[in-house]
Amino acid sequence: MSLKSKIIELFTRKEKISTGGGDKAIQKQVAMGKLPARERLKVLLDPNSFHETDLFVEHKCEEFGMDKKQLPADGVITGIGSVHNRPVSVFAQDFTVAGGSLGLMHARKITKVMDHAVRMGIPLIGINDSGGARIQEGVNSLAGYGEIFYRNTMASGIVPQISVILGPCAGGAVYSPALTDFVFVVDKISKMFITGPEVIKTVLGEEISMEDLGGARVQTEITGNAHFYAESEMECFEQIKRLLSFIPWSNREKAPLVTPKMPRAQFDVERIIPAETTKPYDIRDVIKSICDDSDFLEIQEKWAANIVIGFARLNGETVGIIGNQPLVLAGVLDVDSSDKAARFIRYCDAFNIPLVTLVDLPGYLPGVDQEHAGVIRHGAKILYAYSEATVPKLTVILRKAYGGGYIAMCSRHLGADFVFAWPTAEIAVMGPEGAANIIFRGEIAAAKDPDTVRKQKVQEYTEKFANPYVAASNGHVDSVINPYETRDALIYALKASANKLETRPNKKHGIPPF
Numbered sequence: 001m002s003l004k005s006k007i008i009e010l011f012t013r014k015e016k017i018s019t020g021g022g023d024k025a026i027q028k029q030v031a032m033g034k035l036p037a038r039e040r041l042k043v044l045l046d047p048n049s050f051h052e053t054d055l056f057v058e059h060k061c062e063e064f065g066m067d068k069k070q071l072p073a074d075g076v077i078t079g080i081g082s083v084h085n086r087p088v089s090v091f092a093q094d095f096t097v098a099g100g101s102l103g104l105m106h107a108r109k110i111t112k113v114m115d116h117a118v119r120m121g122i123p124l125i126g127i128n129d130s131g132g133a134r135i136q137e138g139v140n141s142l143a144g145y146g147e148i149f150y151r152n153t154m155a156s157g158i159v160p161q162i163s164v165i166l167g168p169c170a171g172g173a174v175y176s177p178a179l180t181d182f183v184f185v186v187d188k189i190s191k192m193f194i195t196g197p198e199v200i201k202t203v204l205g206e207e208i209s210m211e212d213l214g215g216a217r218v219q220t221e222i223t224g225n226a227h228f229y230a231e232s233e234m235e236c237f238e239q240i241k242r243l244l245s246f247i248p249w250s251n252r253e254k255a256p257l258v259t260p261k262m263p264r265a266q267f268d269v270e271r272i273i274p275a276e277t278t279k280p281y282d283i284r285d286v287i288k289s290i291c292d293d294s295d296f297l298e299i300q301e302k303w304a305a306n307i308v309i310g311f312a313r314l315n316g317e318t319v320g321i322i323g324n325q326p327l328v329l330a331g332v333l334d335v336d337s338s339d340k341a342a343r344f345i346r347y348c349d350a351f352n353i354p355l356v357t358l359v360d361l362p363g364y365l366p367g368v369d370q371e372h373a374g375v376i377r378h379g380a381k382i383l384y385a386y387s388e389a390t391v392p393k394l395t396v397i398l399r400k401a402y403g404g405g406y407i408a409m410c411s412r413h414l415g416a417d418f419v420f421a422w423p424t425a426e427i428a429v430m431g432p433e434g435a436a437n438i439i440f441r442g443e444i445a446a447a448k449d450p451d452t453v454r455k456q457k458v459q460e461y462t463e464k465f466a467n468p469y470v471a472a473s474n475g476h477v478d479s480v481i482n483p484y485e486t487r488d489a490l491i492y493a494l495k496a497s498a499n500k501l502e503t504r505p506n507k508k509h510g511i512p513p514f
């Protein structure tokens with residue numbers, strides 16, 4: 001055969017495999033509002049940047065008539081492409097081929113690009129759209145999942161791992177996304193659950209739709225499993241690209257520097273912070289008054305909204321921001337917000353992203369529900385994560401910083417490098433009302449007019465302790481700053497921390513309160 005004929009044969013073979021499950025299956029995929037797997041990669045990656053690997057891989061299963069079944073590319077497309085002109089490792093499960101089900105060779109294609117991502121120091125992006133373990137392959141498909149989970153764990157903290165749920169992600173398959181750093185879901189398309197509606201009906205006798213069980217809203221608002229929610233696949237791919245613009249490609253480097261831009265004038269602290277200290281405001285407006293171009297990428301926006309986390313830039317450099325949200329539950333720490341913040345802090349620390357903490361909270365949320373849900377164990381995670389982190393840690397206390405909340409929100413005592421406080425800061429063991437009622441209980445009870453005495457005592461306590469100056473006089477706060485100087489103070493602190501080197505005692509690993 002001539003070279004030309006060989007090339008034509010290669011082309012024909014590639015064409016045949018690239019049609020996946022065929023026209024009918026692709027039409028079904030599109031009718032469900034889903035893009036075919038190859039189209040998805042086209043939208044996600046830079047134009048013409050995709051280099052496919054393992055197109056010719058075939059399954060080795062001979063059971064249940066599988067010896068006669070050809071599964072193009074074994075139901076998953078893998079390779080290297082680029083986003084923002086930088087390489088990324090990708091896989092996209094192809095639901096048109098045996099429901100994107102995962103057999104051993106399918107898994108091995110995925111683990112190959114995972115290994116490549118770790119070796120090369122580039123992100124891994126996985127598009128999940130699968131009926132789960134390929135039933136005909138039995139334990140071999142379970143082995144495949146195990147090999148993926150192991151690599152997810154090994155890659156954790158080395159390269160960013162992004163999971164995109166664009167179809168079913170059922171059974172044990174959910175644990176790969178759960179082990180990754182960022183999970184993206186799309187309305188009406190994403191479905192994630194351990195046990196499906198059929199099993200629930202059989203075992204528990206309850207009827208529930210896939211959507212209500214583990215749809216995109218459930219995963220972003222109730223469980224916190226997903227970090228980003230989109231209305232459409234196209235919006236989802238844009239969100240992924242935006243996230244990738246903020247983060248470094250691996251733990252060996254820093255996030256890319258971007259030309260700095262001043263915050264937009266509409267975010268003016270004087271207009272954001274109410275004069276009355278008990279009135280709430282939106283912490284996101286404060287973040288936008290500080291960061292470059294008022295551009296803030298919020299993560300897990302709809303879950304545990306009493307704490308806000310996300311990426312922004314200061315003078316062109318990416319920072320991870322953690323801020324109490326006075327608009328929701330007065331910004332208290334509770335089970336979910338502690339989990340949310342702790343995980344984000346560990347992400348930033350692993351990937352050389354400095355932490356900026358904005359403090360305004362009355363403390364940990366009291367109540368039987370929280371105690372029984374394990375607020376002690378979960379609340380400890382944030383203490384652990386901040387203490388363990390060695391990236392630059394910058395803290396600004398805006399208003400309330402009471403009790404355990406003061407300590408937990410990256411206080412000097414957990415290793416903050418710079419602690420700034422606004423003149424509106426109130427740093428104390430507890431709020432003036434509670435404090436006065438306890439320490440002046442006898443005096444108030446014995447008074448002829450207890451209410452007047454109580455008010456006096458609250459006033460006395462407020463004047464004495466509900467300010468930043470006691471903490472500043474002890475060196476727990478480095479500077480009390482004009483709120484308008486916050487951005488400049490943080491930029492100066494970042495510059496001063498550029499060569500920060502902090503070591504930790506030698507050990508295999510700690511035991512965080514998981």
Ligand code: HXC
Pocket residue numbers: 097098099100101130131132133134135136142145146168170171172173
């Ligand atoms: C083999 C599968 C499959 C699977 C789907 N298919 N899931 N083949 N193994 N797990 C095949 C179907 O037979 C069908 O093939 C094609 O994919 C499309 O599936 P449909 O059912 O027609 O699609 P749809 O109606 O959209 O329903 C999608 C679905 C459903 C909800 C995902 O297919 C389903 O319930 N699948 C089984 C899910 C499941 O129980 N998975 C195992 C979970 S246990 P044809 O040839 O007809 O086109 C698990 C353990 C992992 O994953 C543990 C890891 C630790």
